[in-house]
Amino acid sequence: MSEQKSSVMLIDDHPLLRKGLKQLLALEDDLEVIAEASSGAEAIPLATELDPDLIILDLNMQGMDGIATLKKLRDEGVTSRIVMLTVSDADEDVVNAxxxxxxxxxLKDSDPEILLEHIKRALSGKMVLSEAVTQVLATALRRPTVKTPAELNSLTNREHEILSFIAKGLSNKLIARELNISDGTVKVHVKHLLKKLGLRSRVEAAVWMVNQQGGKV
Amino acid sequence: MSEQKSSVMLIDDHPLLRKGLKQLLALEDDLEVIAEASSGAEAIPLATELDPDLIILDLNMQGMDGIATLKKLRDEGVTSRIVMLTVSDADEDVVNAxxxxxxxxxLKDSDPEILLEHIKRALSGKMVLSEAVTQVLATALRRPTVKTPAELNSLTNREHEILSFIAKGLSNKLIARELNISDGTVKVHVKHLLKKLGLRSRVEAAVWMVNQQGGKV
DNA sequence: AGATAAATACTCCTTTGGGGGTAACCCCAA
DNA sequence: TTGGGGTTACCCCCAAAGGAGTATTTATCT
Structure with missing residues (x-):
C-alpha cells in the first residue's frame, strides 16, 4: 500500500460542522481534506473531478438532500467511499443510504474518537455503522418497509390513476390510449408523480406501487 | 436495576464449544450459565421453563438447525435475548436470524474478549453484530437473495440475478456497476430474460418478479 | 475431441422514457 | 376578480431501453 495521504471531501450545509469535522480529521496525519461543499449541487462536479478517497456526506441538507446527492454521485460514476453523516439517531434512511x-x-453525536475510528475503518474498505443505526437496520428487516400511503395522498387523481397503470407494466403510449389522452400528457403526469414520490424511474414506481397494494394484480 | 446475576442458556451440539463458552462466561461475576442443551428439541422445553435472560444459540446444528430453533423459541413465547453464534463468516442466514x-x-472465531463484550451488550438490550456480519447484512440489502419458483428455472443464474435487480428498480447501468460487467452485457441478459418470460419490458418484469416473491427485500 | 450453454462485449438501429419549459383551459377558493 | 392547482398538450433534448447481429472465452457434457 501507499504511504500517501487519503483524500477526504466534506459535504454539509453547516459550515460550523464542517469546521469541527475538519479539525477532527486533522488529528490524523494520513487524512487530508481536499474539498468541501455546502450543497449536493455544488458537490457533484467537485467530486467527479477530484475523485477523493472518501466522501463524508450530510444526510439532512437543504435542497438536494443527502440521499439524492448520494444517488447522483453514484450515478455519475463516483467510486469514492461514501459515508453518510446524520443527526437523527432513529433515521430510517439508513436502508435507503x-x-x-x-x-x-x-451519527453526528457519536463520540469524536469513535467517529474518527469509524471513518478510518471506512477508508480501509469496511462498512461502518454507528451503534444505534444497527438497531434501525435490524428493525427495518423485521418490519419490511411498510411505507406510509401518506405519500399516495399527495398524488392527484390522474397521477394516481396513471401510477396504477404503470404498476401493470403499461407503456406511456398504452396508458394514453387507455385514457384517451396524448402520450405527451401521460409523460407529464409520470414526471410529476415521480418527483412527488422521490423515485427515479417508472420501474421504481411500479415496484413501489405493487408493494403498497400488497402485490397481485 | 438488580444486582442479580444474569442467567444464560447455551444451545450448541458441540460439548467442547459449550465448555469453552462456559469458561469464558465464568470470567464475569454477573453471568451464570443455568442451562445447556445440545439440540433444539432438547432446548425448547428447557428455555420455556427457565426463561433465561440470554440464550446463546448455535446456528449450525444437526437436526433442527439454529434458525428453526429460533423460530420455535419465539413461537413458544420465549422472550429471552437470543444471540446466534456461528462458525461461518460469510453466513447469509444473518438476515433470516x-x-x-x-x-x-x-462469529465463533471472534476474539474471546470481544465476544464477551458483545454478549454483555446483548444482555443490556442492544443489538450486536460481529464486524464481518455487518458487511453481509449490507450486501444482502444490495443483492437480494432470490428464490427459484418453477418458471424462474428457465432462467440462467445471471439472468435470474439481473431480474432481481430490475425488481428493485435499478437501471441497466447501475446493475452493470453492481456486478462489475458492462451495461451492454446487462442489456443482453435483460433481452434474453424478457424473451424467456414472454414479457415486453423491464417494468412488466419488475412487477412480475415482485409478485412472485411477495414483494419486499 | 467436439458440441453445447453460459457469460462476456461489442456493433447498429429504433423506440421509449424523463427533465426542462411554455401555455391553454377549467374550476374553485380567497 | 385574481390566484392557484389540475388537466391537457405541445416544444426541445438527451439518456435509457430493447431488438438484432457477431464473437470470444470458459465450463460442462457427451
Missing part, C-alpha cells in the same frame, strides 16, 4: 451505495452511516 | 427475532449474530 446503504442500498444506494453508501459505505457507512454514522 | 434477525428477521426471526434474534438479538445478535456473532
Amino acid at each position: 446503504i442500498s444506494n451505495g453508501a459505505d457507512g452511516y454514522l | 434477525i428477521s426471526n427475532g434474534a438479538d445478535g449474530y456473532l
Whole structure:
C-alpha cells in the first residue's frame, strides 16, 4: 500500500460542522481534506473531478438532500467511499443510504474518537455503522418497509390513476390510449408523480406501487 | 436495576464449544450459565421453563438447525435475548436470524474478549453484530437473495440475478456497476430474460418478479 | 475431441422514457 | 376578480431501453 495521504471531501450545509469535522480529521496525519461543499449541487462536479478517497456526506441538507446527492454521485460514476453523516439517531434512511451505495452511516453525536475510528475503518474498505443505526437496520428487516400511503395522498387523481397503470407494466403510449389522452400528457403526469414520490424511474414506481397494494394484480 | 446475576442458556451440539463458552462466561461475576442443551428439541422445553435472560444459540446444528430453533423459541413465547453464534463468516442466514427475532449474530472465531463484550451488550438490550456480519447484512440489502419458483428455472443464474435487480428498480447501468460487467452485457441478459418470460419490458418484469416473491427485500 | 450453454462485449438501429419549459383551459377558493 | 392547482398538450433534448447481429472465452457434457 501507499504511504500517501487519503483524500477526504466534506459535504454539509453547516459550515460550523464542517469546521469541527475538519479539525477532527486533522488529528490524523494520513487524512487530508481536499474539498468541501455546502450543497449536493455544488458537490457533484467537485467530486467527479477530484475523485477523493472518501466522501463524508450530510444526510439532512437543504435542497438536494443527502440521499439524492448520494444517488447522483453514484450515478455519475463516483467510486469514492461514501459515508453518510446524520443527526437523527432513529433515521430510517439508513436502508435507503446503504442500498444506494453508501459505505457507512454514522451519527453526528457519536463520540469524536469513535467517529474518527469509524471513518478510518471506512477508508480501509469496511462498512461502518454507528451503534444505534444497527438497531434501525435490524428493525427495518423485521418490519419490511411498510411505507406510509401518506405519500399516495399527495398524488392527484390522474397521477394516481396513471401510477396504477404503470404498476401493470403499461407503456406511456398504452396508458394514453387507455385514457384517451396524448402520450405527451401521460409523460407529464409520470414526471410529476415521480418527483412527488422521490423515485427515479417508472420501474421504481411500479415496484413501489405493487408493494403498497400488497402485490397481485 | 438488580444486582442479580444474569442467567444464560447455551444451545450448541458441540460439548467442547459449550465448555469453552462456559469458561469464558465464568470470567464475569454477573453471568451464570443455568442451562445447556445440545439440540433444539432438547432446548425448547428447557428455555420455556427457565426463561433465561440470554440464550446463546448455535446456528449450525444437526437436526433442527439454529434458525428453526429460533423460530420455535419465539413461537413458544420465549422472550429471552437470543444471540446466534456461528462458525461461518460469510453466513447469509444473518438476515433470516434477525428477521426471526434474534438479538445478535456473532462469529465463533471472534476474539474471546470481544465476544464477551458483545454478549454483555446483548444482555443490556442492544443489538450486536460481529464486524464481518455487518458487511453481509449490507450486501444482502444490495443483492437480494432470490428464490427459484418453477418458471424462474428457465432462467440462467445471471439472468435470474439481473431480474432481481430490475425488481428493485435499478437501471441497466447501475446493475452493470453492481456486478462489475458492462451495461451492454446487462442489456443482453435483460433481452434474453424478457424473451424467456414472454414479457415486453423491464417494468412488466419488475412487477412480475415482485409478485412472485411477495414483494419486499 | 467436439458440441453445447453460459457469460462476456461489442456493433447498429429504433423506440421509449424523463427533465426542462411554455401555455391553454377549467374550476374553485380567497 | 385574481390566484392557484389540475388537466391537457405541445416544444426541445438527451439518456435509457430493447431488438438484432457477431464473437470470444470458459465450463460442462457427451
